[in-house]
Amino acid sequence: MAKHLFLSFFKKSFKFKGRTSPSVYWMTHLVLWGLEFTLNLFGTLFPFIEKVAFVWVLILIIPSASMMIRRLHDTNRSAWHLLYFFIPIFGQIALLIFLIRSGDSKANKYGPEPEKLSF
Numbered sequence: 001m002a003k004h005l006f007l008s009f010f011k012k013s014f015k016f017k018g019r020t021s022p023s024v025y026w027m028t029h030l031v032l033w034g035l036e037f038t039l040n041l042f043g044t045l046f047p048f049i050e051k052v053a054f055v056w057v058l059i060l061i062i063p064s065a066s067m068m069i070r071r072l073h074d075t076n077r078s079a080w081h082l083l084y085f086f087i088p089i090f091g092q093i094a095l096l097i098f099l100i101r102s103g104d105s106k107a108n109k110y111g112p113e114p115e116k117l118s119f
Contacts (some may be wrong), residue, residue: 029064
C-alpha cells in the first residue's frame, strides 16, 4: 500500500486539477513524514544525510503542493486557499481544518468523487 501511495504521489506531481480523498492525502503524508523522520534521525548520526534530507524536502515541495490543491478541490475550494498558509497561526489553522474536512460526496466543479483508500 505504501508503495502504491508513494508512486501515485509522484506520478501526479504536476496534476493540479481533480480531487484527492482525505484517506489518500493523510496516508501519503504519513508515509512521507515517516521517511522524513528517518532521514532526520540518521542525519544526527551521519552529517552527510542532513544534506540528503534537505534535498528530499526540496523535491517534495511541488508534489505536496499539488496534492494539497487537489485536496482543497475535494472540499470545493480553489487553490487560492493555499495562500492561507502564509497567514501566521490563524491561516495555517484554517488551512488544516480545510484539509481535515471530508470532501463532497458527489461530483463538484473540480471533478468526480475521488477514489478512496481501501485497506
